[in-house]
Amino acid sequence: MSVKKVYDKQPDTFEFTKENLVLAENILNKYPKERKKSAVMPLLYLAQNQNDNWIPLAALKYIGKFLSMPYINVYEIATFYSMYNLSPVGKYFVQVCTTTPCLLRGANEIVKACQKKISKNENTISENGMCSWTEVECLGACVNAPMMQVNRDYYEDLSKNNIEKILDSFMQDDPIKPGSFRNRKSSAPENNKINGNGINNA
């Protein structure tokens, strides 16, 4: 990983939509007036949601003005956290976990499949514009390793047998249902094994 690249084709302006402006005001109300800078992270997230899952520079400036804080401070925060995207991502943004548990359970195969199906390099949008992928650190679903996050959904218990099918569904803009791909309910034991509370897997 290196410092996030700022996209070179930037829109000139950014403004919250009417609905988001209401949301932004609600966020602001959560913080004391003299500490409204604290709202910078939820507002960046709001801007990212509004703008196809990435934050343009105009939005950084807009939020800087909105919270009367220096641009550089907004920029620092946006580059610090890995969940803010400063360049466009695909309609389906695939984040593959490659931290130790997932890696031990074969996350490399998932990465290889992404390279084959989506794009050779990470953070590059596929030719049909549908997908982009990136490696990320632990997403907190180690029990279901290997796993990946696509937009807001977790796809778990992946293997090289089913991953290509899943990725194809995104590429064809017909996303498959998220969840465990070994028919587990959340992280409960599979094949009717009994879990710690003495309950069978439903």
Next chain:
Amino acid sequence: MPKITVNNKEIEFENGMTVLQACELAGAEIPRFCYHERLSIAGNCRMCLVEMEKSSKPIASCAMPATEGMKIKTNTEKVEKARKGVMEFLLANHPLDCPVCDQGGECDLQDQSLYYGFDKSRFKENKRKVKDKYMGPLIKTIMTRCIHCTRCVRFATEVAGVTEIGAIGRGENMEITTFLEKSMESELSANVIDLCPVGALTSKPYAFEARPWELKKTETIDVMDAVGSNIRVDTYGWEVKRVLPRLNEEINEEWISDKTRYACDGLLKQRIDKPFKRENGKLIECSWDEALNIVGSKIKETDKNQIGFHAGDMLSMETINSLKELAKKLSIPNYEFREKPFYLNSDNKMNYIFNSSIKGIEKSDCIVLIGTNPRHEATMLNARIRKAFVTKKIPIISFGDPGDLTYDYTNAGNSTEDIKKLLNKENETSKILLNSKKPIIIIGESALELDSAKFILQGIKKFLKENNFINENWNAFNILLQNASSVGAIDLGFFEKNNSFNFFNKLKNNEFKLLYFIGSDNLDFIKSNEFIIYQGSHGDRMAQIADVILPSPAYTEQNGLFINLEGRLQKSNKSTYPPGSSKEDWKIFNLILNNLKEDEIFKNFVELRTDTISKIKNHTDFDLLPKKTIQDLKFESGSFINESIYVNEIDYYFSNSIARSSKTMSDCRAARSKKLNKITGS
């Protein structure tokens, strides 16, 4: 006082000190990169690790508050091993380019690696490479060398008051940059070069010019504004290579403004090195004798009432003193140092100096600005106001609109009517003022240029005296003059005393036949038939219209006395030699007198200096504030006219002839006017 034991030595320390400061008190030197006395504590370089009793791990002494009974060890094996470990990490990604690095010889990392560095690296992976950033025409960046101490970030935010530098990314990928690589909009920006403990931020104009050990260093005084910042001039041969700040808690702490630091390349350009005379509309070189003959015969044949002398903004007191004696000897009545007609009252020294003193600003609890923009008129003084603002959140109120001052202030009105209300205790400002204990009122030259200037100056003085803000311990009355020569010239009486501005009227109506400009380039003047003699160091505005030019040294090339705006007398020292056949100003005056077959005024420089010091009002000693004179205050009344207070814009980077000759200053000016926004670094 609480006690702390450092290396088995028990010492007392003040409450609120950190372990690092206590160790320094005990004489134990602690290595550091991120810690700086004048900045907030970051604690991220980990170089200052020391051993504390009852702590299993070494502690970062810069961020640990010292407490009663602490037992600290700074010289144990454990401490040395810890520091060596930190140093190895710092050097892991630091390039080995000391031979081509401008910081070499004055680099903290170089010095400290002598004590804590390993002889070889155990780092086998790839070293990181960081793209260099553009930070304006003054700062050259080699960001691979950065060790992320964040001193520059803290300086920009805290002292300069422009939050423009920041650290983007995180962990190994952290990079220091300005937002979208714009140049830093501050008059103090180049101080980050001094602050940078490594060679990541170095001086762009000084890049590859010289090594620190081959420079001759002279301690002297800055003349770019009336603050009188203490500087060190580094010369190589006759060339001034760079100007650095010198520590003076009373005046500039350890910062200087960009103009002070970088106008020095103007000392090498546009220099007048020989006398010139005008023949058939063209300036041609001539000998000193020829030039002096022309000057002598012109002075002889012109009616003395039609001769005017004007002293420039960067003249030493000796020059002004000998010039005044010259005028006296030749019985010339018209002389002036002001560049614009502003009201001046020299009855009492209190009436034209900054009485609260620059250091006193920190004690103040309310500051009122009247027609002044301290950011451009006295940058270092503005940094003090900001310091008071940041540490104590004091209210700052301005009459007139000075623009961005790097701190928040309230505008209390833009007309003299508002000041009248203040004096009659009719508005909010007067309430804030009366409720404060140590207020400061600063009257700028822009306010003194108004028709009701006398009303403002005398009215404010009376108001402050009546409310006991002018007493033995505190004097809230301040005048902010802009030029280095101003206070000295007033002390020596080199101006028209009655405020009738005859000189300026005559100048405007072209009533002079002969004008003698000594280092004076800022006058608003359109030439018609005057014969103009220019004596100075730079071929600037006045030299272009002059008929005879006499070369004289610039401020780094002759000894001189300067009084700063507080009334502090300081010595400026000769650091290099003037080019060509320049002669010192007072010697030129003697040569003119010789030519006129008159007696010389001063036989030697010692005599001149002694005479000059004897003429200083309320003189105490060098580097000290003048005696207080608040007993015999006189109050006059001035006429009131309702007019708007307009704060004159200063072309900051072009405010004097040296700055105008400087390439660096014109680059800064262009960058400021946003023309050069997209130029990438060198």
